[in-house]
């Protein structure tokens with residue numbers, strides 16, 4: 001059982017809706033959380049101290065196919081940005097959907113970590129994504145990891161530019177370059 005699941009009981013009973021206000025996290029190169037803003041603590045239900053230093057998978061929901069994160073990390077390691085629909089688990093076991101946009105954080109052209117901002121998901125799209133992720137999970141259970149990757153790959157965007165650049169620039173000050 002992952003560290004995230006050992007923290008909480010999955011009830012899947014109640015959906016929380018993200019209002020689209022800035023929700024930001026940063027990690028080190030290994031995916032351990034180094035920064036959370038207030039909106040993220042609110043949505044996750046954890047206190048800041050409970051999140052800092054923990055793997056970002058602390059909020060992973062078991063409905064998420066592994067293929068999504070595998071593609072996310074592959075893209076980040078290539079120095080590119082990734083954007084996709086993610087269902088996250090709150091500390092209380094309830095859940096919320098977001099579009100996560102993750103990008104490498106650069107300091108003097110060296111990758112020093114990753115930064116994620118979120119966008120409000122399109123409600124009609126979530127229905128389709130749910131079906132697709134369920135199919136991808138099924139393929140993973142059958143051992144067809146390539147099939148699962150191919151399925152979810154189409155839902156994600158690589159090098160997506162749909163987030164306003166100023167969101168990164170004002171937040172990250174000098175340390176951050178937009179990919």
Ligand SMILES: Cc1cc2nc3c(=O)[nH]c(=O)nc-3n(C[C@H](O)[C@H](O)[C@H](O)COP(=O)(O)O)c2cc1C
Nearest residue numbers: 027031056057059060061069086088102114115116
């Ligand atoms: C900046 C950043 C933000 C991330 N945001 C999330 C997130 O919101 N939800 C999530 O489940 N995983 C997120 N991840 C991916 C996790 O690090 C992890 O790969 C994923 O939860 C799968 O965990 P597992 O491989 O331990 O099962 C993020 C990673 C990075 C680098």
